[in-house]
Amino acid sequence: EAQVTQNPRYLITVTGKKLTVTCSQNMNHEYMSWYRQDPGLGLRQIYYSMNVEVTDKGDVPEGYKVSRKEKRNFPLILESPSPNQTSLYFCASSGSSYNSPLHFGNGTRLTVT
């Protein structure tokens, strides 16, 4: 089954403790992206990657890192999480043609205390 898999689904952590949210897709997609969803703000893009070893900042990259060492994986790294990063995070992927839709994971709800 074609899918985007994120882990974990829920994560509670404390300020400053490094964490990684994993994302994997099995559709051989070139494009992958991370979004955060906050009430009243909709979806905001954090980082995206057009292909292996190619990553770029989205609209709200501060406090986040990503890597794209393999085509299927695109982990999101919070080196020193802060409470304002409490949010619902989504990973997504799509094929290379311009009208290819995004496929989303089921989300990771992160709480930073």
Next chain:
Amino acid sequence: GNSVTQMEGPVTLSEEAFLTINCTYTATGYPSLFWYVQYPGEGLQLLLKATKADDKGSNKGFEATYRKETTSFHLEKGSVQVSDSAVYFCALDNYGQNFVFGPGTRLSVLP
């Protein structure tokens, strides 16, 4: 730059009512337009799409027509069901320059 505006809601309807959720966009060129739906506790799913002017996307009784002259892509359904309760996002993709999403519209359908 590219942007998407949609009615934020929430929208509350009775079962079998007619639904319209307005969406307008700003973009150069000819973007592809999408509607995504997010059910409680889940990620976004593609509902329908249109890739050029006057195209009509349709799925599960929902329709939207790409209107370049009014830069709009309004979502409609003739008779909503309780199971349609969700958050709906309008989005555009401008030649792979990255998706831009509207703020989402929460729909609640009452039995």
